[in-house]
Amino acid sequence: MSAWAATGPALEVLAPGLLTTVQDLGRPGLAHLGIPRSGAADRTSLRRANLLVGNAPGAPALEAVGAGLRLMAVDGDVLIALTGAPVDAMVDGVPLAMDAATVLGDGATLTLGAPADGIYTYLACAGGILVEPVLGSCSRDVLSALGPAPLTKGQLLLLGDPLGDPEPQTARVGCPPTFSILDGPLSAPFPVLPPPTLIGGQPTLAVLLGPDDEFFDQQAIDSLLTQPFTVSPKSNRVGLRLSGPSLPTRGSNERASAGLAHGSLQVPPSGQPILMLADHPTTGGYPVIAVLAERDLDRAAQLRVGQTVRFRARR
Amino acid sequence: MSGVRIRPAGERAVVVELEPGAEVHALAAAVRERWGPAAEEVVPGERSLLVCWRAGGGERRELATALSALAEQVAGAGAPPAGGAPAPLRIPVRYDGPDLDAVATATGLTVAQVIARHTAPTYTAAFIGFAPGFAYLTGGDPVLALPRRATPRVRVPAGAVAIAARYSAVYPSTGPGGWHLLGHTSLTLFDPRATPPVLIQPGMQVRFEAI
Numbered sequence: 001m002s003a004w005a006a007t008g009p010a011l012e013v014l015a016p017g018l019l020t021t022v023q024d025l026g027r028p029g030l031a032h033l034g035i036p037r038s039g040a041a042d043r044t045s046l047r048r049a050n051l052l053v054g055n056a057p058g059a060p061a062l063e064a065v066g067a068g069l070r071l072m073a074v075d076g077d078v079l080i081a082l083t084g085a086p087v088d089a090m091v092d093g094v095p096l097a098m099d100a101a102t103v104l105g106d107g108a109t110l111t112l113g114a115p116a117d118g119i120y121t122y123l124a125c126a127g128g129i130l131v132e133p134v135l136g137s138c139s140r141d142v143l144s145a146l147g148p149a150p151l152t153k154g155q156l157l158l159l160g161d162p163l164g165d166p167e168p169q170t171a172r173v174g175c176p177p178t179f180s181i182l183d184g185p186l187s188a189p190f191p192v193l194p195p196p197t198l199i200g201g202q203p204t205l206a207v208l209l210g211p212d213d214e215f216f217d218q219q220a221i222d223s224l225l226t227q228p229f230t231v232s233p234k235s236n237r238v239g240l241r242l243s244g245p246s247l248p249t250r251g252s253n254e255r256a257s258a259g260l261a262h263g264s265l266q267v268p269p270s271g272q273p274i275l276m277l278a279d280h281p282t283t284g285g286y287p288v289i290a291v292l293a294e295r296d297l298d299r300a301a302q303l304r305v306g307q308t309v310r311f312r313a314r315r
Numbered sequence: 316m317s318g319v320r321i322r323p324a325g326e327r328a329v330v331v332e333l334e335p336g337a338e339v340h341a342l343a344a345a346v347r348e349r350w351g352p353a354a355e356e357v358v359p360g361e362r363s364l365l366v367c368w369r370a371g372g373g374e375r376r377e378l379a380t381a382l383s384a385l386a387e388q389v390a391g392a393g394a395p396p397a398g399g400a401p402a403p404l405r406i407p408v409r410y411d412g413p414d415l416d417a418v419a420t421a422t423g424l425t426v427a428q429v430i431a432r433h434t435a436p437t438y439t440a441a442f443i444g445f446a447p448g449f450a451y452l453t454g455g456d457p458v459l460a461l462p463r464r465a466t467p468r469v470r471v472p473a474g475a476v477a478i479a480a481r482y483s484a485v486y487p488s489t490g491p492g493g494w495h496l497l498g499h500t501s502l503t504l505f506d507p508r509a510t511p512p513v514l515i516q517p518g519m520q521v522r523f524e525a526i
Contacts, residue, residue, distance in 0.1 A: 028355050028356065029352070029355055029356065030512075031356040031358045031365075031367075032343070032356070032357055032358045032359060032443060032517055033443055033447060033448060033511070033512065033513040033516070033517075034443040034444055034445065034446055034447045034448055034449055034513070035447045035512070035513075037356075134507050135507050135512060144446060144447050146447070146507060208323055208325055208326065209323075210322045210323040210324060210330075211322035211323060211324045211329070211330040212322070256335070256360060256361035256362045256363065257360050257361050257442060257444055257451070258330055258360030258361070258362075258363040258365060259324075259330070259356070259358030259359070259360050259363070259364070259365025259442075260358075260365070261324040261325045261328040261365065261367055262325070262367075263325055264324070264325075281444060281445065282358060282443070282444055283358065283360055283442060283443070283444030283445075284444075288324070291323075291324050291325030291326075291328070292325065293325070293326060294325070294326050294327070294370070
């Protein structure tokens with residue numbers, strides 16, 4: 001990997017904040033070996049941040065939880081973009097807008113405040129964060145302790161070559177340029193930014209019932225689809241613990257261990273569902289009443305402790 | 316026969332319910348052959364197979380129909396000829412675990428009998444879960460079936476050979492665990508830098524050997 005020889009700009013970690021990890025799109029395809037997919041909790045925001053700075057959508061970026069991350073650009077300017085949970089961000093005391101590409105000048109310090117809403121804020125840097133991949137991914141999996149450890153004070157984050165291409169561009173979604181004047185050698189397809197993840201409020205998320213909905217009586221299904229649930233403490237990248245009406249099973253709450261899909265609503269004997277997120281275990285022994293629709297996974301991951309959520313069925 | 320039950324697991328995944336054992340792994344192989352990388356996750360459970368297709372891989376109902384046909388085909392083919400199976404993976408075990416005496420007491424056996432009964436069967440890696448490379452080995456002696464320890468240990472060392480319920484397992488990494496520890500092996504069960512990263516793959520046959 002020639003990129004390891006890069007001697008361009010870097011970021012020095014002055015303070016790691018509450019919890020900051022490197023995330024990309026994870027390590028899919030290994031669940032049968034007990035290896036979770038992991039990757040950004042809010043994948044839309046990761047893609048958006050990367051595209052804003054000209055990276056491939058799945059380039060490794062920083063995922064920050066809570067306030068206090070402070071980074072200083074060293075050995076050059078760094079093109080950065082912040083997406084996801086909105087935070088008060090400052091560059092040497094000057095407010096920095098979310099969802100826009102900005103140059104962090106050589107020697108300048110970026111400070112993130114606490115998010116006003118949501119959990120995960122993404123910081124992409126042109127060229128991507130350069131860390132050694134583990135099983136094909138630079139993501140930190142907090143359940144299995146795989147991938148680079150969370151950021152620590154004093155760490156130097158090397159960046160990839162912004163002009164080099166860490167990932168093939170085929171993953172980029174292209175659309176035809178509006179202006180024909182752009183036809184010619186410069187008319188590379190415009191990357192289409194995914195819309196920002198909806199964060200905050202009292203969302204209603206779409207679920208598909210199953211695979212184990214038959215373990216539950218109609219009252220439990222009705223409760224799931226009509227009552228509000230509140231996000232409990234101890235929720236993290238592995239799963240969101242929800243509290244609300246109990247969802248009792250008809251008979252035994254145990255069934256033979258089976259593979260778990262991303263977004264599964266697993267119901268342990270407590271009757272309080274757990275929504276499986278990025279670092280979820282690959283198999284589980286409790287029934288799964290429903291699985292979240294894919295487009296609502298990112299919004300679910302951004303729910304905060306105490307926030308309420310409702311579910312509606314889709315076919 | 317249409318005994319195969321397929322249940323939705325979100326927009327692009329289904330769970331196929333199967334008889335435990337060879338059928339799960341035969342269908343997993345058939346799914347990988349049929350769909351290749353478009354079947355992004357093919358995850359055996361004890362008596363089921365979860366198949367997650369990549370985004371854009373097709374409409375779920377159509378995929379489920381094709382999968383159902385494939386499952387019928389695999390079920391109809393019966394068990395593969397015994398001669399074709401590779402030799403079981405041999406795991407050398409030093410039976411010096413801290414729970415050996417307690418297991419002997421609970422089962423009414425001597426320690427030597429516990430070891431003899433644990434090394435006698437050929438096990439099958441039914442599925443992997445709990446941690447990377449943690450294979451749930453089935454086919455053990457029912458006399459050794461004990462509920463988990465009332466209090467889990469905070470730290471079980473990597474390589475610990477353990478039993479709980481109907482299963483045997485080898486802890487791939489150091490971490491918490493509630494199984495009864497019979498001994499340990501010096502084999503590496505999980506190494507993210509190795510190819511493959513996991514020693515005991517789903518469906519593999521395994522034997523324990525006392526050293």
